Amino acid sequence: MDLLETYRRSLAEFIDRVEQVGPGQWSDPTPCPGWDVRALVNHVVSEDRWSVALLAGRTIEEVGDRYDGDQLGQEPAGAAREAAAQAELAFTRPTALEGTVQLSSGETPADEYLHQLIAEHLIHGWDLAVAIGAEPRLDADAVAECARWFAERNADYQRGGLVRPGTDVPADADEQDRLVAAFGRDPDWAP
Numbered sequence: 001m002d003l004l005e006t007y008r009r010s011l012a013e014f015i016d017r018v019e020q021v022g023p024g025q026w027s028d029p030t031p032c033p034g035w036d037v038r039a040l041v042n043h044v045v046s047e048d049r050w051s052v053a054l055l056a057g058r059t060i061e062e063v064g065d066r067y068d069g070d071q072l073g074q075e076p077a078g079a080a081r082e083a084a085a086q087a088e089l090a091f092t093r094p095t096a097l098e099g100t101v102q103l104s105s106g107e108t109p110a111d112e113y114l115h116q117l118i119a120e121h122l123i124h125g126w127d128l129a130v131a132i133g134a135e136p137r138l139d140a141d142a143v144a145e146c147a148r149w150f151a152e153r154n155a156d157y158q159r160g161g162l163v164r165p166g167t168d169v170p171a172d173a174d175e176q177d178r179l180v181a182a183f184g185r186d187p188d189w190a191p
Contacts, residue, residue, distance in 0.1 A: 003111060003118075004091060006142045006146075009141070011084045011088055011121055013138060013139060013142075014044060014080075014121040014122075017129050018076065019077050020134045021077070022132065025037055026076070030130075031127045031185050042076075046067045049067045051087045052090045054101040054102065055096055056090070071083070087117075096110055115146070119183070122138055122139075122142055122179075123180065123183045126176075126180055131191060143176050147178065150182060173187070
């Protein structure tokens with residue numbers, strides 16, 4: 001599957017889950033220690049907003065603290081939709097994937113950054129789904145692409161403290177459960 005299409009699917013699934021959050025669920029726990037539903041959604045919205053700035057050639061120093069703090073306001077689902085739409089536009093700009101972005105880890109090819117954001121939306125989309133009791137099944141093609149990409153980076157991500165150590169899953173676990181576990185989640189997590 002085309003990498004941009006994989007990204008679009010991961011965005012759409014995440015936004016679909018945000019739109020399912022009930023009024024009383026924003027403070028519910030998630031599989032991410034210390035993050036309730038609102039903090040998790042805020043994190044992803046911030047990442048989407050960062051992607052627009054970084055793809056426009058801005059540096060971390062130039063962006064500064066613009067995306068710190070609350071990015072959701074009074075209409076969290078609307079903020080998430082708007083941020084995702086802007087991020088998608090930034091990545092679909094001609095030649096966007098041919099360039100580089102300046103991340104805290106240094107200069108990074110834009111297509112590598114896109115893989116990171118696919119993982120961000122998939123894994124946090126799963127986190128959100130299980131936190132609010134929504135259907136946690138992720139797009140199988142997106143899961144396969146993310147699993148292929150992450151298999152080569154898992155050890156580096158763990159060494160850098162970017163993900164928790166993976167959890168054990170049964171030998172017959174499906175690809176989604178293996179991916180979720182590789183990112184340090186228990187596929188059977190429940191609130």
